[in-house]
Amino acid sequence: MITRHFIDVSSGGNSRRVHYRRMGKGPPLLMVHQSPRSSKEYEELMRKWSNHFTCxxxxxxxxGQSDPLPGEPEISDFGDAVITFLDALGIAQCAAYGFHSGGIILVTAVKRHPNRITSLAVGGYAIWSxxxxxxxxxxxxxxxxPSDYGEHLTWLWNRILEQNWFFPWFAADNAHRLSLSNDDPARVDAVVRDMLDAGNAYQAGYGAVLRAPRDIPDRDAIVPPCLISAYDGDPLQEHIDRLQEMPPSWTAEKVATPGDHERVSLTHLLATQTPMTNDFPKAPDEGFLPVQTDQFDGLIHWRGEQGASRLVLHPPAKAALATPSQGHIAIDLPGHGLSDNWLDRIPDQWEAWEAVIASVAATLGTDETIYPTLPAGDPDRLYPDLSPDRFGVYLTTAWQIVRARHMFDPWYMVNHDNAVAFEEQKLLPDHLAAEHLAxxxxxxxxxxxxxxxxR
Incomplete structure (x- = not known):
């Protein structure tokens, strides 16, 4: 099972929170995602490699859910950030894998901290002209x-969709067509959600990668072994030919498929011994609990004060309070916020939800549960189907709903009798964006x- 955790990382007098996923047994393997994604993109690969490594x-x-770096960070800051993350976990050395911009971050980390990485595998390394x-x-x-009426969502959907057709995404011409195009709503939605989590912070992380100097370590540099590989259809495959002289322990190769890339990367990483690592510390006021009932088997996100006596439940289509009051712990219920969804069928009987809540309360030691006020209206109309569709309509539909919720109760009854007073500040785009994501x-x-x- 993939577990999820938070840890506080300190560097230069600043502290920031880092969210990470973990799975497996054996020596640690650090996996750094590409931009503008999150660690969620590695879930499938973690399941494949978890028999060999603690991924x-x-x-x-x-x-994702990690705090940004302060100021205007450059690639060296992102390289150092993965090392301070290892410091916080107590990992002295580990193997590492990164795809595209994740590989650039790791190559930077290796050049600045060569003793911390035992072996490195990279999927595509960019050498831009x-x-x-x-x-x-x-x-x-x-x-x-975010914009007042959700215009940013239309742009975002099409920007992510057409990145599957052209590289770079805005060069819509025959010269920049990709050979592996798709319009899979689920794949586009996964990237869209990562962008919504990052917001404009994506500029800092992505920009640092694009501005990074593309210099492989000198031939005589003392660095761990590295394999750079890229498969057919990867726009960075042709960059294999742009790599110049590398250290003797560094190699590069073109492969046919993504599966071939994973295979040669794993073989390379297993060729070097990496020391084992003990259990890791965790953030004291936020985390994920594994919960198993007849109908739920997954992780429940919580935040608040450990030892609190009150457990706070959010209303439907909302999420846990960002800062629970003293003596309270707030959770995301299944299928909400950062928590996992139900197994096969989402239950509409209270007993199934109560079983999850009771398990969480027992683990956290709370003795009182605070229930939300139930919104007025027909559930079928309050919560329409917002499954990802080919044209991204679900995104703008949800935005219109969160605006209307502030002005009418229920939101779909737009008339004088259902008009309600509202706080104008809550119609600001940043506020609506948080509600939209929930x-x-x-x-x-x-x-x-x-x-x-x-109930």
Missing amino acids: IAPDTPGF AAEMQLFSDRYLPAFH LINGYSAKEYHTALHT
Whole structure:
């Protein structure tokens, strides 16, 4: 089972929170994701490699659920950040794997801290020409901020969708067509959600990677062994030919498929011995609990004060309080926020939800549960199907719902009798963006509402 954790990392007098995923047994393997993704993109690979390694995949600064770095960080700061993350976990040495920009971060880390990585595997290493760098600098990383009426969501969907068709994404011409195009809503949605989590912080992390100097360590540099590989259809495969002289322990090769890339990477990583590591420390006020009942088997996200006596439940289609009051612990219920969803069928009877809540309360030691006020309205209309669709309509539908919720009760009854007073500040885009993310993450909102009604 993949578990999820938070840890506080201190460096230069600053402390930031890092979220990471973990799975497996054996020596540690640090896995650094590409931009603008999160560690979630490695879940499938972690399952494949967990028999060989303790796979540890952090969200890099500013992505996923990890805090950004202060100021205007460069690639050296991101390279150092993965090392301070290892420090916080108590890992002296480990093997490492990174894909695309994750590989660039790790190569930087290896050059600055060669004794910390025992072996490195990279999926595609970019060596940009001056002309390519100029092309990227003009349009590749526009600012990404929420807008009043959700216009940013239309842009985001199409930007991520067409990155599957062209590279770079904005160069919509025959010269920049990709050979492995797709329009799979689930694949596009996964990247869209990572971008929504990152917000405009994506500029810092992605920008640092694009600006990074593309210099392989000198031939006589004392560095751990490294394999760089890229498969057919990867836009960085041709960059294998741009690599110049490398240290003797560094190699590069072109392979046919993503599966071949994974195979040669694993073989390379297993060729070098890495020391084992003990258990890792965790953040004291936020984490994930493994919970197993007849209908749920997954992780429940919690935040608050350990030893608190009160457990706070959120309303349907919302998420746990960002800062629970003293003496309270807030959780994301299944199919909400950062918690896992139900197994096969989302239950609409209270007994199934109560079993999860009771398990969490027993583990956390709370003795009182605070229930939310049930919203008025028909659950079928309050929570329409927001499954990802080919055209990204679910994103703008959800945005219109969170706006209307502040002005009418229920939101779908738009008339004088259902108009409600509202706080104008809550219509600001940043506030709506948080509500919007909670709504599209509320996979089980309708069933939770129905269950609460029967409680």
